[in-house]
Amino acid sequence: MIADLPPGLILILGAILVPFLPGRLRQLYLLALPVLGGLQLYGLEHGSFAQTQIFGYQLTLLRVDALSVVFGTIFLITAFLNVIYGLHQRDAVQEAAALVYSGAAIGAVFVGDLISLFVFWELTAISSVFLIWASRNERAYRAGMRYLIIQVGSGVILLAGVILHAQATGSIAFDRLGLTNLATALIFIAFGIKCAFPFLHNWMQDAYPEATVVGTVVLSAFTTKLAIYALARAFPGTEILIYIGAIMTVFPVFFAVIENDLRRVLAFSLNNQLGFMVVGIGVGTPVALNGAISHAFVHIIYKALLFMSMGAVLHRVGTVKASELGGLFRSMPLTAVFCMVGAASISAFPLFSGFVTKSLTLTGVAEAGYVITWLVLVFASAGVLEHSGIKIPYFAFFAHDSGLRCREAPANMLIAMGLAAFLCIFLGVYPEPLYAMLPYQVDYEPYTTSHVLSQLQLLFFAMLAFAVLIRTGLYPAERPSTNLNTDWIYRKALPALVRWAMTVGAAVRDGVLARGRRRLERALVQITRHHGPEGILARTVTTGNTVLWVALLLAVMLLLNFV
Amino acid sequence: MDNGLETEDTGGPKGEPHWLDRKRTGKRVFWGLIALCAGLGLADFLYRRHGIFDFEEFPLAYAIFGFVCFFGIVLSGYPLRKLVMRDEDYYDR
Numbered sequence: 066m067i068a069d070l071p072p073g074l075i076l077i078l079g080a081i082l083v084p085f086l087p088g089r090l091r092q093l094y095l096l097a098l099p100v101l102g103g104l105q106l107y108g109l110e111h112g113s114f115a116q117t118q119i120f121g122y123q124l125t126l127l128r129v130d131a132l133s134v135v136f137g138t139i140f141l142i143t144a145f146l147n148v149i150y151g152l153h154q155r156d157a158v159q160e161a162a163a164l165v166y167s168g169a170a171i172g173a174v175f176v177g178d179l180i181s182l183f184v185f186w187e188l189t190a191i192s193s194v195f196l197i198w199a200s201r202n203e204r205a206y207r208a209g210m211r212y213l214i215i216q217v218g219s220g221v222i223l224l225a226g227v228i229l230h231a232q233a234t235g236s237i238a239f240d241r242l243g244l245t246n247l248a249t250a251l252i253f254i255a256f257g258i259k260c261a262f263p264f265l266h267n268w269m270q271d272a273y274p275e276a277t278v279v280g281t282v283v284l285s286a287f288t289t290k291l292a293i294y295a296l297a298r299a300f301p302g303t304e305i306l307i308y309i310g311a312i313m314t315v316f317p318v319f320f321a322v323i324e325n326d327l328r329r330v331l332a333f334s335l336n337n338q339l340g341f342m343v344v345g346i347g348v349g350t351p352v353a354l355n356g357a358i359s360h361a362f363v364h365i366i367y368k369a370l371l372f373m374s375m376g377a378v379l380h381r382v383g384t385v386k387a388s389e390l391g392g393l394f395r396s397m398p399l400t401a402v403f404c405m406v407g408a409a410s411i412s413a414f415p416l417f418s419g420f421v422t423k424s425l426t427l428t429g430v431a432e433a434g435y436v437i438t439w440l441v442l443v444f445a446s447a448g449v450l451e452h453s454g455i456k457i458p459y460f461a462f463f464a465h466d467s468g469l470r471c472r473e474a475p476a477n478m479l480i481a482m483g484l485a486a487f488l489c490i491f492l493g494v495y496p497e498p499l500y501a502m503l504p505y506q507v508d509y510e511p512y513t514t515s516h517v518l519s520q521l522q523l524l525f526f527a528m529l530a531f532a533v534l535i536r537t538g539l540y541p542a543e544r545p546s547t548n549l550n551t552d553w554i555y556r557k558a559l560p561a562l563v564r565w566a567m568t569v570g571a572a573v574r575d576g577v578l579a580r581g582r583r584r585l586e587r588a589l590v591q592i593t594r595h596h597g598p599e600g601i602l603a604r605t606v607t608t609g610n611t612v613l614w615v616a617l618l619l620a621v622m623l624l625l626n627f628v
Numbered sequence: 629m630d631n632g633l634e635t636e637d638t639g640g641p642k643g644e645p646h647w648l649d650r651k652r653t654g655k656r657v658f659w660g661l662i663a664l665c666a667g668l669g670l671a672d673f674l675y676r677r678h679g680i681f682d683f684e685e686f687p688l689a690y691a692i693f694g695f696v697c698f699f700g701i702v703l704s705g706y707p708l709r710k711l712v713m714r715d716e717d718y719y720d721r
Contacts, residue, residue: 513678
C-alpha cells in the first residue's frame with residue numbers, strides 16, 4: 066500500500082474512471098475500491114501523516130487513532146455493501162457519486178484540521194445530491210435543491226466558525242473544542258445541521274425518501290454519522306447535547322407513527338437513533354462515549370439493511386407507501402426475513418446488534434445520574450419498536466394482502482442484505498471485536514440475566530400492546546398523506562410571506578407613485594400659473610420700466626449711504 | 629422497465645390460503661404472545677432483577693412501561709394526525 070495515502074482518496078480518485086469502464090469490469094472495479102481502501106486503512110499505524118503547510122496553517126490529511134479507525138472501518142464496510150446492493154443498476158452517475166460521497170465522508174473522518182474537514186464536509190454535500198437528483202423527476206430535483214442549500218449552508222457556517230476560531234486561537238486543529246465562544250458555537254451549529262438536531266432536521270425526511278433506491282441506502286450511512294463523529298471528536302461532554310439528543314429520540318417517534326411513506330418512516334427512525342448517540346456524546350463519560358460510537362457502528366449496518374429492504378420493495382413494486390403495501394412476504398420472503406433482522410436489531414432484541422450497543426449508552430446515561438434522560442431514552446426505545454420494529458415489516462410484508470405479486474429482490478440486493486443481516490446477528494451474539502475497537506477500555510457485559518429479562522419484558526409487552534391495538538381495531542389505518550413538519554416553514558410559510566410582502570410592497574409602491582404623481586401635477590399647475598402664457602413671471606417687462614426700477618433702487622441705496 | 633412486478637398470484641397452492649394467512653395462525657400468534665408475556669412477567673416474581681435505579685427492580689416495571697408507552701405512542705397519532713396531516717399533494721398545489 067502507498068504510504069500516507071488517505072483511504073478516502075482511493076474512493077474519490079477511483080470514481081473518476083467509473084464512467085469509462087464497461088459492464089463487468091466496472092462492477093469488479095467498484096467492488097475493489099472499498100476493499101483497497103480497507104487494506105490501506107489496516108496498513109496504517111496510529112499517528113498523523115500526510116501533513117502540509119498552507120498560508121502558515123498545518124493541514125493534516127491523515128490522523129489515525131482509535132476514533133477515526135472505528136468510523137473509517139464502518140464507512141468502508143458500508144461502502145462495500147452499498148456497491149453490492151447497487152450492482153444491478155447501470156448508472157454511472159449514481160455509482161460515481163456514491164463513491165465520491167463515501168470517500169469524502171471517509172476522508173473527513175481521517176483529517177486532523179478544520180480546513181481539511183471543511184473541504185470534505187462540502188464534498189459530501191455536493192456529491193450526495195446527485196443520488197437524489199438521479200431519481201430524475203421534478204419532485205426529486207426540488208428536494209435535492211432544498212437539501213443542497215441546507216448542506217452547503219452547514220459548510221458555510223462551519224467555515225465562518227473555523228475562521229473565527231483560527232483568528233482567536235491561531236489553531237485549526239480538529240480536536241476537542243468545547244462550546245465556549247461564538248466560533249465554536251458556529252462549528253457546533255454546522256455539525257448540528259448535518260446531525261439533524263431538532264428544528265434543523267427536516268432536510269433528512271424531506272430529501273432521503275426522494276433519492277433513488279440505492280441512493281437512499283447510501284445517503285443513510287454517511288452524512289449524519291460523519292456529524293456524530295465530528296461531535297464526538299470536538300464536543301464530548303457538552304451538556305446541552307444530552308437535552309438535544311433526548312428531544313431527538315422522542316419527537317420523531319410521533320411523526321413516524323403517522324407517516325405513510327415507509328422510507329420516510331425510516332428517516333424519522335434514523336433521527337431517533339441519532340438522538341441516542343448525541344446523548345451519549347453529551348454525557349461524555351468513557352462508557353457513554355463508547356456507547357455512542359458503538360451504536361453509530363451497528364446503527365449504520367441495520368439502518369442500511371432496513372433501507373435496503375424497503376429499496377428492494379420499491380424496486381419491485383414501485384411504491385413504499387404503507388397504504389398500498391401488505392402481504393409481500395409471499396413474493397419476497399427473503400427480503401422479509403432480512404427486514405425483520407434489521408427490525409430486531411434496531412429494536413435492540415437480545416442477540417441482535419442494537420442490544421449490545423444501546424445498552425452501553427443507556428448504562429452510561431444511568432451511571433452519570435441522568436434519571437429523566439434515561440427514562441426518555443427507554444420511552445424512545447418503545448417508540449423504535451413501534452415504527453421500525455413492527456410498522457416497517459408488518460405493513461410491507463404482512464398486514465392485509467395488497468394483492469401485489471412480484472419476483473424476489475435481485476440476487477445482488479439479497480447478497481448485500483444477507484451480509485448486513487449476518488453482521489447484525491454476529492455483532493449481537495459476539496460483540497467483543499466491536500468493543501475491542503472502541504476508544505476506551507470496555508468492561509461491560511450486556512448479557513446479564515437482569516438486563517436480558519428487562520429488555521425482553523419491555524419489548525414483548527410493547528408487542529402485546531400492538532397486538533391488542535390491532536385486534537381491537539384501535540391501530541389507525543395508514544392513509545396517503547403529507548405530514549407537516551419544519552419544512553413547512555420554508556416550503557409554505559416563507560413563500561407565502563414573500564408573496565404577501567410583494568403584494569404589500571407593490572401596494573405601497575403604487576401609493577407612493579400616485580401621491581408623487583398628484584404632487585407633480587399640483588406643482589405643474591403652479592408652474593403653469595406663474596410661468597405659463599398668462600403667468601406673472603412670463604409677462605414681458607418694458608425696458609423703460611426696468612430702468613425706472615433700477616434708478617429707484619440706486620436712489621434708495623444713495624439715501625441709505627448718507628443716513 | 630422489467631422490475632419483476634407480476635399480476636399472477638404466485639402464492640401458495642390454489643384454493644388454500646398461505647399458512648401465514650390463516651385466521652388460526654393469527655390467533656395462535658396472539659395467544660402465544662400472551663403466554664410469553666405471562667412467563668416473562670412471572671419471572672419477575674421468581675428472580676430479582678438488578679438495575680442501576682431502584683425503581684427498575686420494581687416487579688413488572690419494564691413490562692408496564694413498555695405496554696403503556698407503546699399504547700400511548702400509537703394513540704397519540706390520532707390528535708397528531710388532526711394537527712399536521714394534509715393531503716398527499718399538499719406541497720404540489
